[in-house]
Amino acid sequence: MIEVIDLVKDFGDVKVLKGVNLTIEAGEKIAVIGPSGCGKSTFLRCINCMEDPTSGHILFEGEDLADMDVDINVHRRHIGMVFQQFNLFNNKNIIDNITIAPIHAGMQELRKQKRARRKAVFLNLFRRKDTAVPEITLDEEAVTKAAEQLRERKNVKTKSDLTAEEKLILSDEKELQKQLRARRRALKRQRLDVPDVTLDKQTICAEAEKYAYELLEKIGLTDKAKSYPSTLSGGQKQRIAIIRALAMRPKVMLFDEPTSALDPEMVGEVLELIRRVADEGMTMVIVTHEMGFAREVATRVLFMDGGVIAEEAPPEEFFTAPKSERLKEFLSKVL
Numbered sequence: 001m002i003e004v005i006d007l008v009k010d011f012g013d014v015k016v017l018k019g020v021n022l023t024i025e026a027g028e029k030i031a032v033i034g035p036s037g038c039g040k041s042t043f044l045r046c047i048n049c050m051e052d053p054t055s056g057h058i059l060f061e062g063e064d065l066a067d068m069d070v071d072i073n074v075h076r077r078h079i080g081m082v083f084q085q086f087n088l089f090n091n092k093n094i095i096d097n098i099t100i101a102p103i104h105a106g107m108q109e110l111r112k113q114k115r116a117r118r119k120a121v122f123l124n125l126f127r128r129k130d131t132a133v134p135e136i137t138l139d140e141e142a143v144t145k146a147a148e149q150l151r152e153r154k155n156v157k158t159k160s161d162l163t164a165e166e167k168l169i170l171s172d173e174k175e176l177q178k179q180l181r182a183r184r185r186a187l188k189r190q191r192l193d194v195p196d197v198t199l200d201k202q203t204i205c206a207e208a209e210k211y212a213y214e215l216l217e218k219i220g221l222t223d224k225a226k227s228y229p230s231t232l233s234g235g236q237k238q239r240i241a242i243i244r245a246l247a248m249r250p251k252v253m254l255f256d257e258p259t260s261a262l263d264p265e266m267v268g269e270v271l272e273l274i275r276r277v278a279d280e281g282m283t284m285v286i287v288t289h290e291m292g293f294a295r296e297v298a299t300r301v302l303f304m305d306g307g308v309i310a311e312e313a314p315p316e317e318f319f320t321a322p323k324s325e326r327l328k329e330f331l332s333k334v335l
Helices: 041-047 072-076 093-123 141-154 164-189 201-218 233-244 264-279 291-295 315-320 325-334
Strands: 003-012 014-024 027-032 056-058 077-081 252-256 282-286 302-305 308-313
Touching: 003 041, 014 041, 014 308, 027 041, 027 291, 041 056, 041 252, 041 282, 077 141, 077 233, 093 201, 093 233, 141 164, 201 233, 233 264, 264 291, 291 315, 302 315, 302 325, 308 315, 308 325
Parallel strands: 027 282, 027 302, 077 252, 252 282
Antiparallel strands: 003 014, 003 056, 302 308
8 A cells, every 4th residue: 555665854964764665555553663763753744745755755556655746635635644742723613623624625626526517618619529530540559560660670761761661661650640640639629528516515514524423423522522622631632633634534544653742541542542443444554652552453563763664573573572682672661
């Protein structure tokens, strides 16, 4: 699902990521641990397109998110992210916090459909439906192949250099291109299908709100739908932040130390929600200092140090039989 290739990120003269390589399969739960400043958060922010890589590639379902020509907004909708801080809009109630992103995405799609429909209607005013589409009378594949072989065989400079057979090949190629151009022009003169607009604003808002209440019910906070973030505890805010990301129906969830800003008594309720999301099959990458949680939930644990992935293994092997002295030293301090 996600493939990271030679990912490098510099901030001025500071090299934070120094060539990270990682493949994340659908359904995997990746826990990332390591000392402060090793590049864990920057790594997540690059995957979520919040930081532009200095070099390297981030392939999400085959599309390179590091490619400036790719519309990253299309793919970012499928990548949910939860930060250390609660990151809620304090001037909006909880239900509005949860629905703002899916409603925005839905309205963008609605506008896109309307533009496509208007364009088709406009073009149809100038296109003739009865235009005859000519057939291609030559064997396109054979003519193209013969012309390519001719050019590979000799450097043709003038017609006088050609045999009669070679002249015929180039003549057929020229005629083929003429027929192809004529066919394309005729197809353009035919009427376009006018696409339907399948969405409307009322439906978009209603569906987003319905799903938001379903998510609130899952975490037992339906009664807080009309409350504001300032009235909630830290644990409640972070759980709201998680389901706000889930409201976009993402394919991947990224968690950047989601419990680091919580009081110890609130950590459990947030980890329990993340565990439930994992059990439902969500692909996730979680940066965490909760070693017990990583050992219990993760399918693979990564140790980042000095801007690279220094070691990785399944949880049991990772925590009981670390290979490097650096990881042994780190685990001795946190376990």
